[in-house]
Amino acid sequence: MASERTKSSDEAREALRDAMIRLAAGDESALEQIYNATRVKLFGICFRILGDRKEAEDALQDVYVNLWQRADRFDPERASPISWLSTFARNRAVDRLRTGKVRAGSVAVDEAMPLPDEAPLADMLLVDAERNAQIHKCIEELDPNTREHIRSAFFDGYTYAQLAERADVPLGTMKSWIRRGLMKLRTCFEASERS
Amino acid sequence: MSGQENDTDILRDDPMIAAEYALGLLEDEELDRTLAKFERDEAFAWRRDWWNNWFSPWTDEIVPMEPGPEVWQRIERDIAAAPSARTSVQSAATAPSHSDSGQVVMLERRVRRWQWAAGITSAAAALLLAVLLFTPGADPVPSDSSADTPALAVADPLVASIPVGDTRLGVTYLPATSEMLVSASGLTGDGVHDHELWVVPADGGELQSLGVIAPGEERRVAIPQNAAQAMDAGVELVLTREPIGGKLEGEAAGPVVAQGSLSQV
Numbered sequence: 001m002a003s004e005r006t007k008s009s010d011e012a013r014e015a016l017r018d019a020m021i022r023l024a025a026g027d028e029s030a031l032e033q034i035y036n037a038t039r040v041k042l043f044g045i046c047f048r049i050l051g052d053r054k055e056a057e058d059a060l061q062d063v064y065v066n067l068w069q070r071a072d073r074f075d076p077e078r079a080s081p082i083s084w085l086s087t088f089a090r091n092r093a094v095d096r097l098r099t100g101k102v103r104a105g106s107v108a109v110d111e112a113m114p115l116p117d118e119a120p121l122a123d124m125l126l127v128d129a130e131r132n133a134q135i136h137k138c139i140e141e142l143d144p145n146t147r148e149h150i151r152s153a154f155f156d157g158y159t160y161a162q163l164a165e166r167a168d169v170p171l172g173t174m175k176s177w178i179r180r181g182l183m184k185l186r187t188c189f190e191a192s193e194r195s
Numbered sequence: 196m197s198g199q200e201n202d203t204d205i206l207r208d209d210p211m212i213a214a215e216y217a218l219g220l221l222e223d224e225e226l227d228r229t230l231a232k233f234e235r236d237e238a239f240a241w242r243r244d245w246w247n248n249w250f251s252p253w254t255d256e257i258v259p260m261e262p263g264p265e266v267w268q269r270i271e272r273d274i275a276a277a278p279s280a281r282t283s284v285q286s287a288a289t290a291p292s293h294s295d296s297g298q299v300v301m302l303e304r305r306v307r308r309w310q311w312a313a314g315i316t317s318a319a320a321a322l323l324l325a326v327l328l329f330t331p332g333a334d335p336v337p338s339d340s341s342a343d344t345p346a347l348a349v350a351d352p353l354v355a356s357i358p359v360g361d362t363r364l365g366v367t368y369l370p371a372t373s374e375m376l377v378s379a380s381g382l383t384g385d386g387v388h389d390h391e392l393w394v395v396p397a398d399g400g401e402l403q404s405l406g407v408i409a410p411g412e413e414r415r416v417a418i419p420q421n422a423a424q425a426m427d428a429g430v431e432l433v434l435t436r437e438p439i440g441g442k443l444e445g446e447a448a449g450p451v452v453a454q455g456s457l458s459q460v
Contacts, residue, residue: 040259048257065273083251094219098380099411132252153218179205182214
């Protein structure tokens, strides 16, 4: 079962990679395939950052229209398609958040709409279990305070200034905490790559 | 940068700045400088990708959600706006004594990007393409012009930070590709006006449009060739207020609402 799942996940990743390459080559029909394979993940990301369904749908639209316009920027040598798309979606959502029109903040899990029964399985969400385990291991090694602030930056789109305000500490202190945490993460990630 | 930020045990080197970028912590001028550096420093860009690749699996924690069915319809509607430019490219390609297909692809991409930048209609994009293809004496192929002028291909980016009210517009021009990065994340639209960016040529020539600015967004756009030729250190950029979609043909430009000048990084 486990090996079947891995195989299915690999196939889904391979199909997505092919679709991205076709899109970059100008095959517009590939966009629908990419949309079908990735929309629930990318919409989840947009909603998590923006906290508003309508804004998140606008952001999602923006992500795929931009993808269509800029597919040539995807380089399969530098990132997996799902990693690149997740980063792209998160960045677009954070850009939108920074316009100031949308409330910043986290979204409770039960606020998120559940998926319908025919929702894609984890395979289809293209979860990278191995990489995910490694990032969690490295994150868990941080002190809880630093971990929480770095999480907030990533999942809520907070700036240094917002994080400092929320924690009620000087800006310089927040920068020091986060930078120290990032140094530790870098060391841990690099160690994971060597092992 | 205050001394308070520089703890002696924390080295804020390029990999650290790339991490801060990947987390989304950088803002304003520092963000502009970092984006410009990614364009010219391959090792720095590699480090950004490295951090992104590490952070992105974290998104697996986020609860997946199904968007409304109308989102795909809206995407289809948006991308359906461009095929008319594509069609005219194909018909132009079959015309004798004109560009080979490689040139046409370059033009198509250029027009598509410009259309996206300026928010112009597909009919206008097709017209622009026709002008680029059929204007005698004009060099319609950006790749050729950069190949003929290798000095330009390695030129450093130019930047301008244009104060607009209590926010600012960041512009980074990349001479090697005639593209600019526009950071308008602090701007908001009022629903009845657009802002159009112009370069004021140093030789006193006519203002050249760099396109309509998308409020609240950071974009990378190709700029028209005549405008690219005017982009140089020291030249002035002005932002005007225009009707939605930009200055109307035959009308005077709207009021200048902000200005700044390009300088070398």
